[in-house]
Amino acid sequence: MTDLAPPLSSQRLLAGTDQGQRLNYEQHRATHGDLVLPARKQVHQWRTTMLDQIATAGLTGRGGGGFPTARKLQSGVNGRRRPLMVINVMEGEPAAKKDSVLACFAPHLILDGAEVLATLTHAVSIAVAVARDNPAALHSLELALSERKAARHTPFDVALVAPPGRYVAGEESALAHWLDGARAVPTFRATKPSKLTIKSRPGVIDNAETAADLALIARHGPEWFRSGGLGDACGTTLATLSGNVEEPGVFEVPLGTPLRYVIALARPQGPILGALLGGYGGTFVGPAALDAPYSQSGLRPYGSSPGAGVIVAFDGSSCGVAETARIARWMANESAGQCGPCVFGLPALASELELLANGERVSGIQERILSHLEVINGRGACAHPDGVVRLVRSAFAVFANDFQAHAQGVRCPRAGAPSVLALPENSGEIEWK
Amino acid sequence: MIGLTSPILWYTARASGIVTLLLFTLVMAMGIMTATRVGGAPLPRFAVAELHRRLSLIAVIFLALHIAASVIDTYVHISVVAIFVPFASAYKPLWVALGTISLDLILAITLTSLFRQRINHEAWRAIHWLSYLAWPIALIHSIFIGTDVRFGWMDLFVAGCVAIVVASAIWRIWANPHPDGALTAVPDRTTPKTARSAKRAPRVPQQRAAQTSTPIASSSRPKRPPQ
Amino acid sequence: MEVRLRVDPVACDGFGHCAELAPELISLDEWGYPIILGESIPKQFRGVAEMAVNQCPRKALFLERVATPTTTPATR
Numbered sequence: 025m026t027d028l029a030p031p032l033s034s035q036r037l038l039a040g041t042d043q044g045q046r047l048n049y050e051q052h053r054a055t056h057g058d059l060v061l062p063a064r065k066q067v068h069q070w071r072t073t074m075l076d077q078i079a080t081a082g083l084t085g086r087g088g089g090g091f092p093t094a095r096k097l098q099s100g101v102n103g104r105r106r107p108l109m110v111i112n113v114m115e116g117e118p119a120a121k122k123d124s125v126l127a128c129f130a131p132h133l134i135l136d137g138a139e140v141l142a143t144l145t146h147a148v149s150i151a152v153a154v155a156r157d158n159p160a161a162l163h164s165l166e167l168a169l170s171e172r173k174a175a176r177h178t179p180f181d182v183a184l185v186a187p188p189g190r191y192v193a194g195e196e197s198a199l200a201h202w203l204d205g206a207r208a209v210p211t212f213r214a215t216k217p218s219k220l221t222i223k224s225r226p227g228v229i230d231n232a233e234t235a236a237d238l239a240l241i242a243r244h245g246p247e248w249f250r251s252g253g254l255g256d257a258c259g260t261t262l263a264t265l266s267g268n269v270e271e272p273g274v275f276e277v278p279l280g281t282p283l284r285y286v287i288a289l290a291r292p293q294g295p296i297l298g299a300l301l302g303g304y305g306g307t308f309v310g311p312a313a314l315d316a317p318y319s320q321s322g323l324r325p326y327g328s329s330p331g332a333g334v335i336v337a338f339d340g341s342s343c344g345v346a347e348t349a350r351i352a353r354w355m356a357n358e359s360a361g362q363c364g365p366c367v368f369g370l371p372a373l374a375s376e377l378e379l380l381a382n383g384e385r386v387s388g389i390q391e392r393i394l395s396h397l398e399v400i401n402g403r404g405a406c407a408h409p410d411g412v413v414r415l416v417r418s419a420f421a422v423f424a425n426d427f428q429a430h431a432q433g434v435r436c437p438r439a440g441a442p443s444v445l446a447l448p449e450n451s452g453e454i455e456w457k
Numbered sequence: 458m459i460g461l462t463s464p465i466l467w468y469t470a471r472a473s474g475i476v477t478l479l480l481f482t483l484v485m486a487m488g489i490m491t492a493t494r495v496g497g498a499p500l501p502r503f504a505v506a507e508l509h510r511r512l513s514l515i516a517v518i519f520l521a522l523h524i525a526a527s528v529i530d531t532y533v534h535i536s537v538v539a540i541f542v543p544f545a546s547a548y549k550p551l552w553v554a555l556g557t558i559s560l561d562l563i564l565a566i567t568l569t570s571l572f573r574q575r576i577n578h579e580a581w582r583a584i585h586w587l588s589y590l591a592w593p594i595a596l597i598h599s600i601f602i603g604t605d606v607r608f609g610w611m612d613l614f615v616a617g618c619v620a621i622v623v624a625s626a627i628w629r630i631w632a633n634p635h636p637d638g639a640l641t642a643v644p645d646r647t648t649p650k651t652a653r654s655a656k657r658a659p660r661v662p663q664q665r666a667a668q669t670s671t672p673i674a675s676s677s678r679p680k681r682p683p684q
Numbered sequence: 685m686e687v688r689l690r691v692d693p694v695a696c697d698g699f700g701h702c703a704e705l706a707p708e709l710i711s712l713d714e715w716g717y718p719i720i721l722g723e724s725i726p727k728q729f730r731g732v733a734e735m736a737v738n739q740c741p742r743k744a745l746f747l748e749r750v751a752t753p754t755t756t757p758a759t760r
Contacts, residue, residue, distance in 0.1 A: 364717035
């Protein structure tokens with residue numbers, strides 16, 4: 025614990041960065057206080073206490089999975105060989121910028137969190153993975169490491185690594201595979217949850233924001249962390265807002281804030297009708313969900329969850345069917361190309377959605393799409409095709425009227441409207457290694 | 458060593474050699490048909506694979522017969538060592554050596570295939586690809602060692618074997634896409650039985666998604682939530 | 685003790701031998717890739733399942749032994 029008064033506002037992860045400046049090591053220590061890691065003799069006791077505190081804090085993974093962190097670490101700790109601790113700053117999701125923001129403005133929180141994780145898991149070393157095509161984040165973390173070195177604070181071996189910037193490369197088994205010297209493609213794991221192996225050591229992979237949260241919990245305790253959330257929700261979270269908004273960007277918000285107010289932070293261009301939550305493998309939600317608390321439990325009744333903190337707000341100016349088709353095509357092009365149902369199923373799905381979006385009257389197209397969704401789901405090695413299936417199913421629910429109209433060949437009033445999605449060039453010919 | 462020779466041994470050696478070459482030619486063709494997923498109503502795909510396997514075992518038996526007859530016959534000096542070690546034969550060392558090398562490769566392929574379930578799949582595959590080396594070496598061995606090359610029918614026979622394997626190989630590479638990375642192809646969407654698969658690379662052509670109008674602000678300045 | 689058929693989708697190259705050998709247990713999607721039908725393999729088909737596993741050209745098919753759940757619904 026630190027004797028520095030903890031920040032009370034919801035500016036916790038992003039404390040000190042509101043003028044848009046990067047916190048160097050001195051500024052980081054001035055803002056957050058020093059992280060005190062246990063002496064060798066107290067490590068064992070500290071681990072037990074810390075895991076309890078993380079469980080009490082209710083921290084869940086911020087990389088999209090939302091799995092309770094304490095439980096995940098518990099299984100990582102009970103091994104015989106010392107693991108390799110990996111911090112995932114890959115952020116392949118195009119509509120997500122939060123991990124990059126953390127890396128660029130508060131890199132020392134990530135690195136502190138890495139130290140907490142490494143101490144917890146008795147890791148032999150730390151690897152921080154940043155996508156090769158994210159030079160800003162790479163540079164900031166590189167600088168942060170040299171700042172720590174100059175201050176003689178190097179309790180662990182930290183390697184900054186740069187896997188290829190492909191969408192699936194950030195998936196944890198793909199990251200582990202790449203760290204093992206192979207291509208950054210997901211691997212088949214017969215039993216889930218299964219342990220990852222990197223260079224014959226167990227691998228524990230955690231998201232950058234999760235690590236940053238741990239850096240704060242280690243300083244201020246679980247009650248302080250929980251207090252950042254509204255109601256039953258625990259802590260704050262980073263959300264990347266985009267879509268029909270004037271000021272897209274990354275915002276730190278208390279979990280449990282009604283979705284409408286979270287979106288309001290980015291100054292919507294007009295009345296918001298719905299949003300895409302989680303990422304391109306996430307879910308669409310309609311007007312009813314706008315009053316739901318932005319949290320796992322708050323969004324669950326709407327079949328949704330915060331996921332990787334992506335919120336793309338829609339005011340209805342673009343066509344929901346067309347946006348769904350665009351995402352499906354983009355995701356199809358990002359396939360690792362390993363599993364038949366994904367390699368063939370996703371492009372087929374995308375083609376059918378495009379037909380529908382273009383208003384071409386093809387009889388039975390909706391049934392074909394639905395049967396493809398059924399056939400593709402769960403038959404790949406990773407969750408990439410499952411995410412697309414989830415997305416399209418939610419689109420069918422939220423844009424039900426639009427899908428119906430398109431299927432009947434009714435001319436869409438929003439035909440040709442520009443997309444609100446960030447759809448960068450697909451990875452295409454980028455190498456996998 | 459007692460001299461043991463007889464025209465029967467000599468004819469057996471030559472005849473079994475020719476039959477072995479024919480059989481391995483057919484084995485190569487069947488192997489390629491297995492890889493290209495040929496198969497359907499009269500002969501299912503698994504049956505093509507099974508035929509390939511069984512034919513190869515028959516070929517190995519004839520190969521054993523060919524080797525035995527050649528070595529036992531003392532008319533030409535081929536030692537037992539020369540069966541496995543190239544250039545150890547007194548008789549036509551080079552051409553016998555080619556046969557030896559081919560045998561060594563075939564032995565590796567056969568043994569690994571018999572124990573396919575127990576060994577690493579990548580290792581099995583790598584060794585299996587050596588068949589594309591073993592067969593031409595065996596062919597050259599047949600052409601140059603034989604005393605039958607003066608017969609026109611032998612020319613025809615060899616030409617036929619070459620035609621079968623070369624045509625199959627060309628078909629495999631160019632006309633019939635398969636998953637070993639030779640081509641990225643559009644999948645055949647007719648029936649499951651004829652659908653082929655081409656993987657290892659993301660499907661081409663990739664259609665570009667529609668351009669966006671509202672990119673996320675690159676400054677990403679964090680904001681204070683309402684108090 | 686249940687026995688289930690599983691496929692490694694990365695190793696699978698859509699040869700389709702499994703569906704030919706064990707059509708009661710495996711069918712193919714429109715692109716030639718296996719769909720495992722049902723949960724556990726009925727006892728009378730276990731031999732057929734093993735044959736399909738052995739014949740897979742890519743060793744992509746495998747058997748998984750799962751402990752049969754014993755909890756009653758009330759205690760779940």
